[in-house]
Amino acid sequence: MEQRLEDALSECWETATLKEPVAVLGFAEVRLQLSCDRPCAQVAARLCDIFPNGESSLITRGKFTPRRMSSHPTTNDYDIMMPVDQFVVCF
Numbered sequence: 136m137e138q139r140l141e142d143a144l145s146e147c148w149e150t151a152t153l154k155e156p157v158a159v160l161g162f163a164e165v166r167l168q169l170s171c172d173r174p175c176a177q178v179a180a181r182l183c184d185i186f187p188n189g190e191s192s193l194i195t196r197g198k199f200t201p202r203r204m205s206s207h208p209t210t211n212d213y214d215i216m217m218p219v220d221q222f223v224v225c226f
Contacts (some may be wrong), residue, residue: 138194141181159194163194163195165197166223167224168221175188175200176201177198177199178199182194182196199226201222
């Protein structure tokens, strides 16, 4: 699935052109250290293959909605994340 339009609207990190093919086996995982100044947020990550002609092909993607476990029982045992909390997520 072509990703150039989505790439244009996203923060992207790229490696230099690889000299050898790379095989990705198993589940890809992203690890992020985040902070937030809003009570709600969503983080999305995509792993894409970029071809020499610039075409971007989706390999996998994931989404994460940061929430913190509640210190007191609620109906869903989660509280909305408090602003400026710092946390590490893997998804």
